[in-house]
Amino acid sequence: MTVALLGAFGRVRVAAEQYMDERDRAGLGWVEESVTDIAVHKGLPEVRVVQFNRQQEGGGVGADYLWWWLDQTSGECFGMLVQAKRLNRAANRWTVDIGHRDGKQLGDLSRTASQFEVPAMFAVYTGGQLFRRDLPCIHDKDPDCLSCRRMAISIISAYQLWTNWESPADTATMVLNDSIPLESLVDPALGAGTVWDVNLPAITSAELRSFLLHDQQGPREIAKRIFEAVARQRAMSFSAAIAETITIASAPIFPVVPRDTGHYPNSYFEHFLRGLRTSPPPYVRDIQENRPMPPAVASRVAGVILINI
Numbered sequence: 001m002t003v004a005l006l007g008a009f010g011r012v013r014v015a016a017e018q019y020m021d022e023r024d025r026a027g028l029g030w031v032e033e034s035v036t037d038i039a040v041h042k043g044l045p046e047v048r049v050v051q052f053n054r055q056q057e058g059g060g061v062g063a064d065y066l067w068w069w070l071d072q073t074s075g076e077c078f079g080m081l082v083q084a085k086r087l088n089r090a091a092n093r094w095t096v097d098i099g100h101r102d103g104k105q106l107g108d109l110s111r112t113a114s115q116f117e118v119p120a121m122f123a124v125y126t127g128g129q130l131f132r133r134d135l136p137c138i139h140d141k142d143p144d145c146l147s148c149r150r151m152a153i154s155i156i157s158a159y160q161l162w163t164n165w166e167s168p169a170d171t172a173t174m175v176l177n178d179s180i181p182l183e184s185l186v187d188p189a190l191g192a193g194t195v196w197d198v199n200l201p202a203i204t205s206a207e208l209r210s211f212l213l214h215d216q217q218g219p220r221e222i223a224k225r226i227f228e229a230v231a232r233q234r235a236m237s238f239s240a241a242i243a244e245t246i247t248i249a250s251a252p253i254f255p256v257v258p259r260d261t262g263h264y265p266n267s268y269f270e271h272f273l274r275g276l277r278t279s280p281p282p283y284v285r286d287i288q289e290n291r292p293m294p295p296a297v298a299s300r301v302a303g304v305i306l307i308n309i
Contacts, residue, residue, distance in 0.1 A: 021128035
């Protein structure tokens with residue numbers, strides 16, 4: 001990661017905060033799709049956004065974007081399907097609703113992520129400083145807490161929220177405590193450190209062990225920061241680790257990973273590390289070379305975001 005990339009996502013967050021605060025001061029409220037439209041292009045040129053029009057979107061989910069973190073030197077990349085959500089407050093409770101239509105929206109997100117062979121994620125807008133004025137600092141209790149400012153846009157995986165999707169209040173608690181502020185995800189001064197996954201003793205792949213135990217760079221570091229939060233949650237469950245392995249399709253950096261599912265729908269190693277690849281999928285190269293987007297992509301998502309690391 002670079003300071004320039006951190007600055008790019010800082011501009012995105014500031015634009016989002018200003019828009020949300022302006023709407024809240026006027027008593028108008030805001031919706032996540034509008035915040036995305038207002039803010040995401042502020043990341044240029046480090047963050048490139050390709051949005052599809054309504055005719056292109058077809059049956060796609062309007063808030064879903066495919067994010068690809070790209071290393072131009074090695075060719076390695078990490079992809080994830082991100083759905084925008086927002087923090088709400090009602091009856092003195094903070095809530096995040098990911099169970100829209102009795103869980104169908106969450107199921108659609110998971111299925112679409114599987115089709116693109118990437119993990120399913122949420123970007124949660126927690127509001128501007130006006131909206132969060134009554135939310136106590138959960139970090140260092142500093143009146144000008146950097147993490148509190150950054151958390152206006154927070155990233156969390158669908159797997160982390162899987163068992164609580166029916167409770168918007170429990171989902172909000174997890175988002176506020178366990179998500180990663182977008183800027184912190186790319187901050188070069190921060191790192192994932194060592195991932196003490198419960199399956200570590202049974203992993204024989206030297207490269208996968210190195211990924212978990214040692215510092216990483218580029219797309220590998222993004223993937224590791226996200227995976228670390230999931231591995232930490234997995235360690236708190238009561239189910240035992242599973243020694244068997246599973247093979248990931250396509251061109252993953254780690255083709256053989258533990259089959260362990262924990263309390264998730266499938267192997268969490270496979271779910272997250274399938275997005276970490278030796279080279280980008282063809283539609284990413286189409287975007288880079290200004291070729292038309294294949295209907296199979298444009299009909300399923302609202303757009304694609306390319307981030308050069």
